[in-house]
Amino acid sequence: DTGVSQNPRHKITKRGQNVTFRCDPISEHNRLYWYRQTLGQGPEFLTYFQNEAQLEKSRLLSDRFSAERPKGSFSTLEIQRTEQGDSAMYLCASSPTLGTVPHYEQYFGPGTRLTVT
Amino acid sequence: QKEVEQNSGPLSVPEGAIASLNCTYSDRGSQSFFWYRQYSGKSPELIMSIYSNGDKEDGRFTAQLNKASQYVSLLIRDSQPSDSATYLCAGPFPYSGGSNYKLTFGKGTLLTVNP
Numbered sequence: 001d002t003g004v005s006q007n008p009r010h011k012i013t014k015r016g017q018n019v020t021f022r023c024d025p026i027s028e029h030n031r032l033y034w035y036r037q038t039l040g041q042g043p044e045f046l047t048y049f050q051n052e053a054q055l056e057k058s059r060l061l062s063d064r065f066s067a068e069r070p071k072g073s074f075s076t077l078e079i080q081r082t083e084q085g086d087s088a089m090y091l092c093a094s095s096p097t098l099g100t101v102p103h104y105e106q107y108f109g110p111g112t113r114l115t116v117t
Numbered sequence: 118q119k120e121v122e123q124n125s126g127p128l129s130v131p132e133g134a135i136a137s138l139n140c141t142y143s144d145r146g147s148q149s150f151f152w153y154r155q156y157s158g159k160s161p162e163l164i165m166s167i168y169s170n171g172d173k174e175d176g177r178f179t180a181q182l183n184k185a186s187q188y189v190s191l192l193i194r195d196s197q198p199s200d201s202a203t204y205l206c207a208g209p210f211p212y213s214g215g216s217n218y219k220l221t222f223g224k225g226t227l228l229t230v231n232p
Contacts, residue, residue, distance in 0.1 A: 033219065041224055042205050042223055042224050043161065056219065104209045107163060108153075108162070110160050111160040
């Protein structure tokens, strides 16, 4: 069990550019979540995958955001035409398969800190 | 009304004291809660899970869940300077009535343990 990994750890980009982040969940965890955290706030839910299916998207997730999990393993989060308001820590979490206990527990990766200049 | 509310911080305690962190929630149907610790510039780390009414102890940490009062707390005994961090309370709330149990977090409470 090597934990959730995320790449890159830091990303500085200019407004209007596209960025893509990657998340590798804990192996055998079929549930994968993306959250966004800004200074002084708790993480806010963005989207959720069960295996390769994207089952839920937050209203926070504008059309500029897209996420994929093509083979039910790693996931990518892409932000198109970045804006300064997109600057935040992007966190990925995974949780065990439903039916195992405790299946609600989510384990976070180290995060990707995005700065849009 | 926000789904999870944490008492305002920051909280400062001397080394060796008991730190008490509190959280209230709005959904009576919530069955479980989690406490995460987040050091500055790092990601949240799960430190306690509680699934039923009452207390759960793990080392110096005790989580308490009171479903009738919709209240959850975390006690840290014998606080150490290394406990200085932001503590986040989170509950899994069904999203759109589906099977997705996204975590809803409070804003967190910044704890400082003074040597």
